[in-house]
Structure formats: structure tokens, C-alpha cells
Amino acid sequence: MPDESAIATHDHASLIVAVAKNRDRIAFAELFNHFAPRIKAFLLRGGTPAELAEELAQEAMLIVWRKAYLFDPAGASASGWVFRIAQNLRIDAARRAQRADRIATEFAVEPAEVDAPEAVVDAVQLEEKVRSAMAQLSPEQLKVITLSFFESRPHAEIAAILKLPLGTVKSRIRLAFLRLRALLDEVA
Amino acid sequence: MTPTHHPKEEKLLEYFSGSLDEGMRLVVAAHLEMCPSCRRLLAGLEIAGGTYLDGLPAAPLGEHALERVLSRLDESEVSQPAPRAQAANDLPVQIRALAPHQLGRWRWIGPGVYWRSVTLSQQGPMRVFLLKAAPGTQLPQHTHDGTELTVILQGAFRHEGGRFGAGDCDDADDTVEHRPAVEEGEECICLVAMEGNIRLRGFLGRLIQPLVRL
Numbered sequence A: 001m002p003d004e005s006a007i008a009t010h011d012h013a014s015l016i017v018a019v020a021k022n023r024d025r026i027a028f029a030e031l032f033n034h035f036a037p038r039i040k041a042f043l044l045r046g047g048t049p050a051e052l053a054e055e056l057a058q059e060a061m062l063i064v065w066r067k068a069y070l071f072d073p074a075g076a077s078a079s080g081w082v083f084r085i086a087q088n089l090r091i092d093a094a095r096r097a098q099r100a101d102r103i104a105t106e107f108a109v110e111p112a113e114v115d116a117p118e119a120v121v122d123a124v125q126l127e128e129k130v131r132s133a134m135a136q137l138s139p140e141q142l143k144v145i146t147l148s149f150f151e152s153r154p155h156a157e158i159a160a161i162l163k164l165p166l167g168t169v170k171s172r173i174r175l176a177f178l179r180l181r182a183l184l185d186e187v188a
Numbered sequence B: 001m002t003p004t005h006h007p008k009e010e011k012l013l014e015y016f017s018g019s020l021d022e023g024m025r026l027v028v029a030a031h032l033e034m035c036p037s038c039r040r041l042l043a044g045l046e047i048a049g050g051t052y053l054d055g056l057p058a059a060p061l062g063e064h065a066l067e068r069v070l071s072r073l074d075e076s077e078v079s080q081p082a083p084r085a086q087a088a089n090d091l092p093v094q095i096r097a098l099a100p101h102q103l104g105r106w107r108w109i110g111p112g113v114y115w116r117s118v119t120l121s122q123q124g125p126m127r128v129f130l131l132k133a134a135p136g137t138q139l140p141q142h143t144h145d146g147t148e149l150t151v152i153l154q155g156a157f158r159h160e161g162g163r164f165g166a167g168d169c170d171d172a173d174d175t176v177e178h179r180p181a182v183e184e185g186e187e188c189i190c191l192v193a194m195e196g197n198i199r200l201r202g203f204l205g206r207l208i209q210p211l212v213r214l
């Protein structure tokens, strides 16, 4: 079986472009097959109930369809862009759930605008740099970045998972991001 | 010159994930326009997030999920590239993030100090405004019980926390008591998001207080 993730990066970007330019449903179906189950896994991991995770994964893919024109293949990575949509949607859903008892209609399905960080360097080039920077982080630093950033877990929960005092977790997160910034600045 | 003072990590992450309120979001966005290092960090995190997503073991969807979504594609056929709002304000530094917002007029609030409102789309506990101070001005000493985030658009000031020049972000928390002094040279223009009540001292303080409470 070929390694899907290795060929994916470039392909997914052109599929999103095909969706944006030609409203290409076959391209969309391909994106769906790759991303929707991973978005669902991402949501399940964050504690979203299965039924809602299913619904939100579909919602996320509808956003991919609607917002494909915002994707800039020269400045962003396809999976990074989709990750951002999924993360925004999850936070928006959590916010909606919190406010549901107050104003149910306040939030339409539209999530917060997904505007990508400015393209600073060529996406492919930056991708390599990010890979090398991430590889230089210690396992502990990777762990706190995964928990705090990828999985958006509250500091208290991270402290419980790692069995560390809250203060230690906070400074570890801070140091991990400082190191990542330094590594990315260095290679710029 | 690249900024050396950045927003705290939590704020950048909240910006990234879309959970910052509009006021803070605006100030962080202004900083990002002026800070290649933060742009790189966020772009890097986005890529790393994508790699993380790609690497997750797939959780299969329900049987007809794709068909269901395909059948809904047309109903959601709306998004047109929204025309980018024109930066139509008279600020010497053009900040794209400010373009959609209506700015009030500069109002004199004390010797060498002017204040200008920035309208947000929703009124909340967060206020955003611009502050302009003449070179050499000593700004009022203040403390506050909420959060405050400032980005310097032009000029520079100094306080106990260091020197803050164009693009720098002053991410103060409620324990800090600051008395910024504007440097000689250029007039200093800042964009400020502020939550909670500010307590100002002295003559300038009394003048500025009613305005920032608006």
C-alpha cells in the first residue's frame, strides 16, 4: 500500500483549487474521503460526542466547499488549512453549546472567518522548515504543543495528563513555543 | 525594524483558533501585519497542525455521509470573494485589519494627547481605541483590572517593561502599573484594546477617563 500522506500534500492542494475554480465534485469527494474521517477523529479526541463529531465533520467539509476560494496554494498547506477550519469549527461549536441556554439563534452555522496567516515564504519551503523545527523540539516540548495547540486542551487538563503542577505546565508551554519561534526565525 | 515584543502565546493561539473576541483580534491582527516572526510562527503552527491531522487514524463516518454532504453542496452555494474593504482612513500607517472599522475623529484629551474611537461590529466589554501622543509626552500612570493589549503603529514609548517601537505589542496583565513616556522624534500612535475598568491618575487621567469608559 502506498504511503498516502506522502503523496497527499501536493494533491490535496490541487484538489482544493479544483473545487474553488471548477466546483469539481469529484475532487471534493476525494478531499472528503481523506479529511472527513480525520476531522472526526480530531473532534473525538477532543471529547466531542460521536454524533456531534459526525455532524461537525460534515459541516467542516461544507466549509471547505464554500471557502475553497480563500485557499492560497502558494502560501498555505492544504491539510493545515483544513486543520484550521476544523479547529475553528470545534471552538465555535463549544461556544454555541455554552450559550445554547441563552440565545440559540445567535450563532448561525457560519464559523469565524478562516483567514490564513499571511504568506511569508513559499508554502513548500516553509513546510520543510517547520518539519525540521518540529524535529528539533524535545519530546516533552512536542507533547505540550500537541496537547495545548493541536488538541486545545486547557492547562489544568494538561497538568492532569502529564501529572505536573499547573505552573510547570504553563512555563513548559511557554518555553516550547519560544523555542519553536526561535527555530522558525533562525531558518527564515 | 522587526518587533521584539509579541502577544503572549495564549493570545496568538486563541487568535489562530478563532476564539479571541473582536477587539483583541483586531489588535493581534495589526501586530501580525507588522511582525514577520509571529506570522511565521502561526504559519508554522498551521502546517504542523495539518501534519498532525493527516497523521490521525481515520474515524469512519456514517454510511451515507458523503452522499448527504454532496446533496447539500448547492444549498450552501453562496460565498463570493468578499471585496476587501478599502483602507480609507487618514492614519499615517495603513493597517488592513482596521479598514472595515469606522474611526471617530481625533479628540484632544490633554496636552499633546489625542484619542480616537474604533467602532466594533458588536458592543461588548472590550473597547478599542487609538491614542496619539506628541514626542516626549508622559502618559498617565494607570492600572486596570482587566486585560489590555496595545500595538504601536508609529513612534515609540518606554516604560518599566522596556522600549516599545513600531509593531511592538504591549501585552500587559492586571498586575502591571505603567507610566509610559513617549520618545522624542516621531509622534506615537497606538491601537489599544481594553477590557475592564482603567484607573488613571493625575490630570491626564481625569481627562481620559470618561472617554475610555465610553
Ligand SMILES: [Zn+2]
Pocket: B003, B005, B006, B007, B031, B035, B037, B038, B039
Ligand atoms: Zn510578533
